[in-house]
Amino acid sequence: MTRYTLRAAGRATLPAVPTSPHTDALVIGGGPAALALGAELGRQDLTVRVVAPHPPRAFPATYGAWWADLPPWAQACAAQVWSDVRVYTGPQPTPLLRPYALLDNAALLRAMQARGGALLWTAGQVRAAEQTPAGWQVAGQGGETWTARVVIDASGHQPALRPAQHPGGAALQTAYGVTARFDRPPSAPGAVVWMDYRTPHGQHPEPTFLYAMHLGGDRYFVEETSLVARPAPTRAWLRSRLHARLAAQGTPAREVLAEEWVAFPMNAAVPPPAGPLAYGAAAGMVHPISGFQVAGALQDAPGVAAAVAGALRAGTDPAAAGWAALWPPERRAARSTHLLGVQALLNLPPGALPTFFGTFFALPPAQWQAFLDPHTPAGPLARTMLRLFAQFPNLVRLPLARAALAHPATSLESLAAALKAEPSVTPA
Ligand SMILES: Cc1cc2nc3c(=O)[nH]c(=O)nc-3n(C[C@H](O)[C@H](O)[C@H](O)COP(=O)(O)OP(=O)(O)OC[C@H]3O[C@@H](n4cnc5c(N)ncnc54)[C@H](O)[C@@H]3O)c2cc1C
Numbered sequence: 001m002t003r004y005t006l007r008a009a010g011r012a013t014l015p016a017v018p019t020s021p022h023t024d025a026l027v028i029g030g031g032p033a034a035l036a037l038g039a040e041l042g043r044q045d046l047t048v049r050v051v052a053p054h055p056p057r058a059f060p061a062t063y064g065a066w067w068a069d070l071p072p073w074a075q076a077c078a079a080q081v082w083s084d085v086r087v088y089t090g091p092q093p094t095p096l097l098r099p100y101a102l103l104d105n106a107a108l109l110r111a112m113q114a115r116g117g118a119l120l121w122t123a124g125q126v127r128a129a130e131q132t133p134a135g136w137q138v139a140g141q142g143g144e145t146w147t148a149r150v151v152i153d154a155s156g157h158q159p160a161l162r163p164a165q166h167p168g169g170a171a172l173q174t175a176y177g178v179t180a181r182f183d184r185p186p187s188a189p190g191a192v193v194w195m196d197y198r199t200p201h202g203q204h205p206e207p208t209f210l211y212a213m214h215l216g217g218d219r220y221f222v223e224e225t226s227l228v229a230r231p232a233p234t235r236a237w238l239r240s241r242l243h244a245r246l247a248a249q250g251t252p253a254r255e256v257l258a259e260e261w262v263a264f265p266m267n268a269a270v271p272p273p274a275g276p277l278a279y280g281a282a283a284g285m286v287h288p289i290s291g292f293q294v295a296g297a298l299q300d301a302p303g304v305a306a307a308v309a310g311a312l313r314a315g316t317d318p319a320a321a322g323w324a325a326l327w328p329p330e331r332r333a334a335r336s337t338h339l340l341g342v343q344a345l346l347n348l349p350p351g352a353l354p355t356f357f358g359t360f361f362a363l364p365p366a367q368w369q370a371f372l373d374p375h376t377p378a379g380p381l382a383r384t385m386l387r388l389f390a391q392f393p394n395l396v397r398l399p400l401a402r403a404a405l406a407h408p409a410t411s412l413e414s415l416a417a418a419l420k421a422e423p424s425v426t427p428a
Pocket of ligand 1: 028029030031032033034051052053054061062063064065124125126127154155156157160260261262263264279280281282286291292293294295
């Protein structure tokens with residue numbers, strides 16, 4: 001018997017006899033990943049219990065996604081879609097020519113609930129789960145016990161059942177943002193500014209960029225963002241940087257309507273195949289270079305749910321089948337290559353990130369888009385990295401070389417993948 005518990009709950013003892021109704025699947029969490037997979041399991045005619053500390057509620061974060069990465073039913077949940085999407089890695093904007101969407105989280109929740117049919121939502125907090133020959137027994141903080149044939153841990157960046165692994169320590173993306181009214185536009189009207197590395201508020205060794213969306217009229221969402229850092233800048237520092245930027249531009253906020261604080265690890269390793277099936281941020285599905293995860297969780301859910309349901313019908317291990325569907329060998333290799341990319345970004349000297357992204361976005365769009373797609377295999381990824389490497393100035397190239405040399409096994413695997421497979425994206 002294998003038992004998984006919250007780190008602080010090692011003393012938990014589970015009653016031998018279940019005292020509550022049984023479902024085929026128990027999903028831990030009420031975030032987008034939990035709902036996405038829960039809904040698809042429901043569509044597979046499985047009974048699904050969702051356990052979350054809160055009632056169903058619109059997800060609290062501001063979620064953006066590339067429009068084309070969203071499944072069609074989720075495209076219908078966009079609050080807004082922009083075709084003017086740009087980055088500034090120098091004085092002039094680079095148009096990205098790729099529509100970008102802001103999700104309407106309430107609509108997304110409703111759509112997932114409708115897709116899943118009767119998801120059984122239980123308010124509670126899971127503290128432990130134990131696998132027995134008959135299935136899973138799951139314990140709640142309030143003394144509840146549930147049973148299920150498969151347990152999905154979609155409880156976010158600090159997984160409920162099994163701590164995530166972060167090679168070299170967690171490298172965080174942090175950001176502080178506001179939705180506010182402005183007398184003068186703080187960013188290009190009618191546009192999403194995906195990254196603005198200009199520094200009207202003065203150079204600082206800690207590189208941050210502005211992420212901004214024009215929400216219509218005088219409303220904008222503006223966020224000062226540290227892409228990835230270890231240790232990461234604090235909320236107070238990012239807040240002061242944002243307001244310093246707005247002041248330096250001559251565009252202070254007139255009225256702040258909402259604040260947002262972002263902090264999550266970018267470098268979680270692929271979880272092991274045994275045990276509960278981790279999904280979403282709990283499974284390290286956050287893209288290590290962009291920090292995006294939501295669209296990927298929506299995309300992957302049908303395939304993972306089909307694998308889980310198929311295994312349940314066949315009498316084989318549903319969690320192992322779900323894991324294999326989510327993490328085929330190519331994707332695991334790609335993840336290692338991406339983690340190498342995180343290490344490379346962490347190694348860059350202050351001020352080199354704009355140069356890095358200037359070169360990155362000068363690549364043919366198919367290549368940078370493939371690099372940001374979590375489903376791109378290791379071969380094309382590594383070829384893009386080699387191409388970037390060739391084009392970078394020494395300021396960027398040398399730290400990247402150091403990152404590659406520090407992880408020789410992954411680097412050699414990536415290189416082998418790059419040299420082996422046929423290009424699947426059009427070279428320039
Ligand atoms: C502010 C912010 C903005 C972000 N913006 C974007 C973006 O624009 N685009 C993008 O793709 N990604 C974005 N991300 C990254 C990532 O996609 C999000 O963190 C996303 O919310 C992760 O989804 P999730 O469902 O895996 O986890 P979460 O959304 O964190 O949901 C976890 C759920 O599990 C519940 N839970 C936790 N512990 C337990 C327990 N023991 N028992 C039961 N339930 C539990 C929580 O209450 C919550 O309901 C953002 C992250 C943050 C923090």
